[in-house]
Amino acid sequence: MKEKQVVIQKRIDEVMHEEFEKMIEESSKDPLIKLLLENKLGSMSIKQIKDYLKAGGR
Amino acid sequence: MNDLHFSMIIVSNYRGRNFTLKMNGRGENTVFKMDGNTGKTTTIELLRWCFMHSQSKAEGTFRHMWHNPAHILDDTKKGLQECEITIHFSALDSNGKEHFYQFNRYAKGEHDERVPRLNEKIYSIQDTLEIDRGSEVKTGDEVFNYLSQEFRFNDCAEYFCFDGEKAREVMQIASDSKSISILLGLVNRRATHPKLEEYKQKLNALRARVLEEAKSRITDRALERTMAELTSTIRDIGLAQDEITEIKHKSETLTLALNQILDESGDIQKQITATQVKEMVELNNFQTEQKGVIEKVQQIRDSIYRQSQNWICPEVADEIKSIKMNVKEKGKLPEPYRRDLIQSCLDHKRCEICGRPLDKNSEENVKKLGLQVAPTNVHEFIDSSFSMHPSFFNSKSTNASVTQLIEQNITLEEKIKSIKLSDKDQALIEKRAFYEKRIRAMQEENATNEREIADRKDWIVELNRAKQDLQGKIGALKENKVILDNIDESLKIIDEAEEKIKQKAIQIISSVISEGVSSILGEKFSATFSQTQGLMLGEDGFYGIEKGGYSGRLVLSYCFAEAMTLVGPIIVDTPAGNIGDARPKLAAHLVANHNQVILLCLPTELENFADIVSKKTPVTVTNKAGDS
Numbered sequence: 313m314k315e316k317q318v319v320i321q322k323r324i325d326e327v328m329h330e331e332f333e334k335m336i337e338e339s340s341k342d343p344l345i346k347l348l349l350e351n352k353l354g355s356m357s358i359k360q361i362k363d364y365l366k367a368g369g370r
Numbered sequence: 371m372n373d374l375h376f377s378m379i380i381v382s383n384y385r386g387r388n389f390t391l392k393m394n395g396r397g398e399n400t401v402f403k404m405d406g407n408t409g410k411t412t413t414i415e416l417l418r419w420c421f422m423h424s425q426s427k428a429e430g431t432f433r434h435m436w437h438n439p440a441h442i443l444d445d446t447k448k449g450l451q452e453c454e455i456t457i458h459f460s461a462l463d464s465n466g467k468e469h470f471y472q473f474n475r476y477a478k479g480e481h482d483e484r485v486p487r488l489n490e491k492i493y494s495i496q497d498t499l500e501i502d503r504g505s506e507v508k509t510g511d512e513v514f515n516y517l518s519q520e521f522r523f524n525d526c527a528e529y530f531c532f533d534g535e536k537a538r539e540v541m542q543i544a545s546d547s548k549s550i551s552i553l554l555g556l557v558n559r560r561a562t563h564p565k566l567e568e569y570k571q572k573l574n575a576l577r578a579r580v581l582e583e584a585k586s587r588i589t590d591r592a593l594e595r596t597m598a599e600l601t602s603t604i605r606d607i608g609l610a611q612d613e614i615t616e617i618k619h620k621s622e623t624l625t626l627a628l629n630q631i632l633d634e635s636g637d638i639q640k641q642i643t644a645t646q647v648k649e650m651v652e653l654n655n656f657q658t659e660q661k662g663v664i665e666k667v668q669q670i671r672d673s674i675y676r677q678s679q680n681w682i683c684p685e686v687a688d689e690i691k692s693i694k695m696n697v698k699e700k701g702k703l704p705e706p707y708r709r710d711l712i713q714s715c716l717d718h719k720r721c722e723i724c725g726r727p728l729d730k731n732s733e734e735n736v737k738k739l740g741l742q743v744a745p746t747n748v749h750e751f752i753d754s755s756f757s758m759h760p761s762f763f764n765s766k767s768t769n770a771s772v773t774q775l776i777e778q779n780i781t782l783e784e785k786i787k788s789i790k791l792s793d794k795d796q797a798l799i800e801k802r803a804f805y806e807k808r809i810r811a812m813q814e815e816n817a818t819n820e821r822e823i824a825d826r827k828d829w830i831v832e833l834n835r836a837k838q839d840l841q842g843k844i845g846a847l848k849e850n851k852v853i854l855d856n857i858d859e860s861l862k863i864i865d866e867a868e869e870k871i872k873q874k875a876i877q878i879i880s881s882v883i884s885e886g887v888s889s890i891l892g893e894k895f896s897a898t899f900s901q902t903q904g905l906m907l908g909e910d911g912f913y914g915i916e917k918g919g920y921s922g923r924l925v926l927s928y929c930f931a932e933a934m935t936l937v938g939p940i941i942v943d944t945p946a947g948n949i950g951d952a953r954p955k956l957a958a959h960l961v962a963n964h965n966q967v968i969l970l971c972l973p974t975e976l977e978n979f980a981d982i983v984s985k986k987t988p989v990t991v992t993n994k995a996g997d998s
Contacts, residue, residue: 318885318886318888318889318959318962318963319962319963320882320883320886320929320932320963321932321935321936323878323882323885324875324879324882324933327874327878328561328871328874328875328878331870331871331878332563332871335867335870335871338867339863339864339867342856342859342860342863344573344576344856344857344859344860345569345860345863345864348569348572348573353572353576354572358579358580358583358850358853361576361853362849362850362852362853365853365856366852
């Protein structure tokens, strides 16, 4: 019985997750979003972030 | 946190009643067999109250059936009373470790006939959340914030705590074209990705770090003030955004209630129009005529106000010029309001003009200065030259038309008063008047909400302009300008992404709800959800608000609720009422869709339903004076 059912919440979450991943991929050129994705923003000093941005996100 | 599981709900002294619902263990569903008046609806409504309103906003927000707000204490007892709701649940972290939570809301107060509407005075409400049996304890609004962030209970409690009332509400919204915006609002809330919210918070935290760093290097007092103003401007932007969200939610509920009352009022009007009773026909005609007269008066008044500039005859232009000159020269018009100067005086407890320290009285006077000074635009008006356009406004003929219409209205009023109606017809007319009054009040409230949203949007634009301006003035920020500009850019990208996901969410939700409906009602049934037509049930590919009958639309409501919830469990009051032949399929659907199903069933609902949800014998809850 269980296999035949549509698990609504799970399906929505899956597709939304796919959309989110796509969006993230598109936005990863933005230097600050890139840092957010790499989870580095909190650990960097203001100076490091400034230098990173001035270097064009490299 | 994953795999949420509710284990116990204890209600103590709610309206003098006590009951405990103890659920089966993790991985199992629970069916409660509950007669009428044993706490089914109460449980759902108390859960919603606890999860949707923080401690500081809990007073006066409990809803019970059609009473909003509703009382929580025993209205037959005198003296101090205490009411308590305790909810035990657990969840697994990303490593699969189980964490235990005990939420408690404790309210103290007394029944008091003198308090309007509620007839009770609440002295205090306290929320507590014990995590892992007391290893961490949160209190006050911190509890709500924690639960909202970890479990998003605040966003979906109305749907995972589900009942017939909510189902009817969804059905009504779905079948009403005027309420599509409410449905879209709900979907938008569902589609708000928590990760994007987290990113926004992190970017705002970075902005705060940059400001803090600049602040620590500022020694100049004037710059300190500018910095304080910038921080408060950024905080005001956040507050204005939160207020817009809050007004929008308030507006959604109001629109729903307004549409309901418009329908009811429309039915009464139909009855009045259809009547053959001579007096009613006459009355109806007079009232329709009167309505037309009042509308005409209103139109003339509106046009008078629109042409207000033309009321002033060219002859008085010189008079106005001389008044302006007089005000400017002798009127001692105060200086423009200097918010930064006033704030600085208050911050330093010293007059920034003469250097004198401020005592308590002077401080109070400085606070009131904002009310006494003249805004800059008053100064601009006084300084500008006054010009007149030639006037075509004919006051005499306008006055004559209004007078004639008012006389017509008085005559009609007398005719209406002279008509004698039967008690039944009189009651119908009074009911219509009552509805019309409520509709007007609700429409005004809705218009106020719209105005408030527009005002706040304008305010945000102004604040953003001020923010840019202030940032430019602070030298210590200039060197980090590259970071601040990038933050604004990244936030913009995230907002756009959020919008795209919301658009996509509508398509996704439409197709998933449709599949859910087909699996319960059979292949010939489907559903569609769109921005233009809202939520509709379809039979053999034809969609409409009447398709599928009551049970079909009830199933559609279930599927919509499931699409809106963000947690695993579902707690349903009277789950199988009016569901007809679809009971076994609905039971199987609930089991497949939720990691925990808690059903609060009437004894008549158990057949073909309860044993599919849980093989264990339903737990009987009876209504005794004390514990059950």
